Each structure stands twice: as structure tokens, then as C-alpha cells.
Amino acid sequence: MGIVKSALVLLGPPGSGKGTQAMQLARVMGLVHISTGDMLREAIKQGTPLGLKAKSFVDSGKLVPDEVVIELIRDKASKSNGTLLFDGFPRNLAQAKLLDEIVVVKGVINLNISEKVILSRLTKRRTCKQCGAVYNLETNPPSTTCRCDKCGGELFQRSDDSEEVIRERLETYRNATMPLIDYYQKKGLLIDIDGEGSIEEVFERIRNAVSGIQ
Numbered sequence: 001m002g003i004v005k006s007a008l009v010l011l012g013p014p015g016s017g018k019g020t021q022a023m024q025l026a027r028v029m030g031l032v033h034i035s036t037g038d039m040l041r042e043a044i045k046q047g048t049p050l051g052l053k054a055k056s057f058v059d060s061g062k063l064v065p066d067e068v069v070i071e072l073i074r075d076k077a078s079k080s081n082g083t084l085l086f087d088g089f090p091r092n093l094a095q096a097k098l099l100d101e102i103v104v105v106k107g108v109i110n111l112n113i114s115e116k117v118i119l120s121r122l123t124k125r126r127t128c129k130q131c132g133a134v135y136n137l138e139t140n141p142p143s144t145t146c147r148c149d150k151c152g153g154e155l156f157q158r159s160d161d162s163e164e165v166i167r168e169r170l171e172t173y174r175n176a177t178m179p180l181i182d183y184y185q186k187k188g189l190l191i192d193i194d195g196e197g198s199i200e201e202v203f204e205r206i207r208n209a210v211s212g213i214q
């Protein structure tokens with residue numbers, strides 16, 4: 001048995017800003033950012049056996065089977081040092097229970113956002129192929145439409161950001177992930193944060209809420 005690690009979890013529907021806030025929070029607070037969505041997209045891009053298993057689920061907005069995601073998480077958590085920040089994991093109760101076996105969850109940041117804002121954010125989201133930076137064509141636009149301001153990489157729209165797949169992802173969130181709010185509330189770990197507003201405003205709310213935790 002290794003040393004027990006501490007972790008924070010970012011919870012919220014697709015489009016609530018988990019990825020954007022996690023990247024910033026990890027940088028400012030020196031946390032290890034673990035995004036299952038990013039890891040799965042990378043595995044799919046590389047065409048690994050795990051990526052091949054995950055592709056059809058990610059493309060259709062369904063959850064990738066637990067055993068696939070759990071394999072990724074176990075491996076990553078065991079290789080990482082410091083406090084971990086989970087983004088997009090856990091997504092259902094079985095994953096939450098697994099997480100409780102491998103780390104001590106210190107706090108769960110629950111980003112609240114209306115469905116109207118989700119749809120608007122996700123259909124306008126563009127991501128850099130090279131460095132993963134995320135833009136929004138309306139609220140956080142790049143200076144040129146198709147290039148990343150940070151590295152010049154090409155911007156693309158995630159294949160699961162079409163309106164049809166977004167609706168499927170929201171349905172999956174409601175059925176599988178929402179019960180986690182209750183799960184963490186009962187454990188006294190839930191921290192509700194208003195996820196609407198600018199990136200900076202939401203970040204300040206999160207930072208104030210977690211400053212005493214680690």
C-alpha cells in the first residue's frame with residue numbers, strides 16, 4: 001500500500017466549465033489535474049486498444065464502461081504525487097465508490113448552470129488541437145477564428161459538441177451523474193458553486209471556497 005492521496009473533485013453537467021476551471025485551479029494551487037475526458041480523447045487519437053474500446057461511447061455521448069475508465073484512473077493516480085484534482089470523474093456511483101477506495105476525497109465542487117447556458121457554451125466551444133486550450137466563440141473568442149492565441153495550433157469543434165450529442169450527454173448526466181450530488185452531500189463534502197458568469201468570476205468563487213481545504 002502506498003501513501004493515501006488527497007483529492008478534490010469537480011462535478012457538474014457538460015459545459016459547466018469543469019475543464020477550464022480545473023486547468024486554472026491546478027496551475028494556481030499546484031494540484032495534479034486528472035481529466036478522464038482528455039485521457040480518453042488522447043487514447044482515441046493514438047488508436048490504443050483502450051481508445052478503440054472507448055470511441056463509440058464518446059462519439060455518441062454515452063459513458064465509457066466503468067472498467068475502461070477505472071483502469072485509466074488507477075494507473076494515473078498511482079503514478080501521480082500531490083493532491084489530485086478530478087475533472088469528469090466520477091460520473092456514476094460505482095466510480096465514486098472506487099474513488100473512495102483509492103484516495104481521500106476532501107471536497108467536491110459542484111458547478112451549477114442552466115441548460116440554456118450549457119447549450120450556448122458547448123455549441124460555441126472550440127479547442128486547440130495542439131495544446132488543448134479552450135475558447136468560446138462568443139465569450140472567450142480567439143483573435144483569429146481558427147488558430148490558437150497561445151500556440152498557433154488549429155482550433156476544432158469536438159465531435160461530441162453537436163446539438164444531438166449534447167442532448168444525449170445531458171441525459172446521461174441526469175441519469176448517472178446527478179445522484180452523486182446527494183452522495184457527496186450526505187458525506188458533508190459538497191460545495192455548491194454558481195457556474196454562470198465569466199471564467200474569472202467562477203474561478204474566484206471556487207478559489208475562495210477551497211482555499212481552506214487541502
Ligand code: AMP
Nearest residue numbers: 036037057058062063064069088089091
Ligand atoms: P468530458 O470531456 O468530461 O466532457 O468527457 C467526454 C466524454 O468522455 C463523455 O461524454 C464520456 O463519453 C467520456 N467520459 C469522460 N469521463 C468519463 C467517466 N468518468 N466515465 C465514463 N465516461 C467518461
